Amino acid sequence: MKRLIPTVLGLALVAILPLPAAAAAAPPGAPDGFASVAGLGLSGTTGGAAGPTVTVTTAADLARYAGANTPYTILVSGRIATGSMITVVANKSILGVGSNAEITGGGLQLGTTTRPGNNVIIRNIRFTDADDDSISVTNGAHHVWIDHNEFGPGYDGSLDIKRKSTFVTVSWNVFRGTDKTMLLGHSDNYRDDIGYLRVSYHHNWFDGSNQRHPRVRFGEPVHVYNNYYDNVGAYGIASTENAGVVAEGNYFENVAFPCHSTGGYAESNPGRLVQRANVFVNSGVCEAGGTVTEPRTFYSYTLDPAANVPALVTAGAGVGR
Numbered sequence: 264m265k266r267l268i269p270t271v272l273g274l275a276l277v278a279i280l281p282l283p284a285a286a287a288a289a290p291p292g293a294p295d296g297f298a299s300v301a302g303l304g305l306s307g308t309t310g311g312a313a314g315p316t317v318t319v320t321t322a323a324d325l326a327r328y329a330g331a332n333t334p335y336t337i338l339v340s341g342r343i344a345t346g347s348m349i350t351v352v353a354n355k356s357i358l359g360v361g362s363n364a365e366i367t368g369g370g371l372q373l374g375t376t377t378r379p380g381n382n383v384i385i386r387n388i389r390f391t392d393a394d395d396d397s398i399s400v401t402n403g404a405h406h407v408w409i410d411h412n413e414f415g416p417g418y419d420g421s422l423d424i425k426r427k428s429t430f431v432t433v434s435w436n437v438f439r440g441t442d443k444t445m446l447l448g449h450s451d452n453y454r455d456d457i458g459y460l461r462v463s464y465h466h467n468w469f470d471g472s473n474q475r476h477p478r479v480r481f482g483e484p485v486h487v488y489n490n491y492y493d494n495v496g497a498y499g500i501a502s503t504e505n506a507g508v509v510a511e512g513n514y515f516e517n518v519a520f521p522c523h524s525t526g527g528y529a530e531s532n533p534g535r536l537v538q539r540a541n542v543f544v545n546s547g548v549c550e551a552g553g554t555v556t557e558p559r560t561f562y563s564y565t566l567d568p569a570a571n572v573p574a575l576v577t578a579g580a581g582v583g584r
Contacts, residue, residue: 294384294408296463296486298432300561303381308406308430310356310384311336318360322369325349329357329371330378339388345369348395352378359387359412362583366390370397370417373404374428380404386411387582393417400424400431403459413437413581414444420475425449429459434466437581441472448480451504451531456481460506463558465489466572468580473497479534483507486558489567491576492518492546499549502534503527507555510538514572515546522549542569 293299298308314334319325322345328335334354342365351357351373359365370393374380381404390397390412396419400407405428414421414436421438423446424431438444445464448456460482466489469476473496479485480503487510492499498520502508508524515521521543524536535553543549558564567575578584 294410294432295564296432296434296465296562297430297461298406298408298463300430300461302430303405305382305406308382308384308408308432310334310382310408311354312356313354319343322349325357329355339364339366341365342367346394348372348399350375350378351380351383353381353383355382356384356386357388358384359389359582364388364582366397367392369394370399372396372399372401373407374400374402376402380407382406384408384410389413389415389582390417390421391415393419396420396423398422400428401426402428404428405430407431409433409436411435411580411582411584413439414441416440416442419443420446423447424460424462425456426453427455427459429461431462433462433464435576435580435584437468437470438472438476439470442474444469444472444475445477446475447477447482447485448504448506451480454481460485461561462486463488466576466580467491468576469493469495469499471495476500478503478528479506479508480504480531481506484509484556484558484560488512488564489569489572489576490514491572492516492521493573494518498523498528500536501528501531502536503531504534505532506534507553508534508536509555509558510536510549510551511540512566512569512572513541514544514569515541515549516544516573518543518546520547522551524550525552526550540566540569542572
């Protein structure tokens with residue numbers, strides 16, 4: 264991990280996090296999926312709505328407000344260059360202005376070991392040329408909504424979620440030409456992630472990206488639905504280390520290995536994966552098996568027909584939309 268910019272300012276799942284009642288469908292402009300579910304002292308994800316709004320144009324100002332101990336809605340205007348990762352702590356909305364907001368050279372880390380990155384919204388920002396991760400959700404961060412962003416290639420992961428983080432929704436983003444696209448779970452040996460890592464991934468466009476869409480360890484349920492896998496390189500989804508993934512209503516086009524699960528992946532042990540209502544065009548077989556806790560246990564959602572996904576996602580995902 265690169266230096267952080269200093270700021271002033273089957274599993275034991277149910278035993279760790281009791282099952283909440285299913286959430287009602289989110290209203291327009293509000294998070295859905297796991298980011299909308301009540302738990303861990305929050306009723307959902309509101310970001311910095313309780314605080315003032317500020318506009319930032321430099322890395323120093325972004326770091327100042329993102330690391331403040333009070334809520335802020337932070338409007339990112341134009342291109343912000345940074346050589347490191349900027350720490351984001353609780354109760355922040357980081358929102359791009361128009362269609363030209365960009366963070367380049369570095370990224371955002373949600374939470375440290377002593378300052379949690381809970382209740383955070385990141386929307387409408389383009390991430391390019393990160394020297395580490397573009398976004399890292401870590402150290403027990405919960406209630407996070409990452410929506411309508413665009414990710415280009417960087418040094419490491421585009422959007423990693425790990426170290427007991429949970430109640431996250433990743434929606435309507437574009438990952439263009441990325442390699443280590445989305446890691447979920449720190450490592451095969453980090454068993455503290457068991458009972459966490461509840462994440463919804465929906466209506467994302469994987470445009471010529473390579474792997475990890477997502478690559479999952481331990482989490483259950485992980486809900487991967489209505490995503491467009493478009494000319495993906497190594498593989499689509501990997502469920503390992505007894506993770507439980509529900510993959511439904513996705514559109515796989517020119518993807519040789521849509522899913523790894525019951526056979527494990529790389530040096531990781533097998534996981535479980537339920538696949539249904541997906542479309543495969545010029546693609547291989549989605550390896551699936553086992554049973555997984557249903558996402559509807561936690562929240563309601565409407566599944567778009569997989570055949571409609573390419574048109575919906577290419578028209579609606581990314582910045583400025």
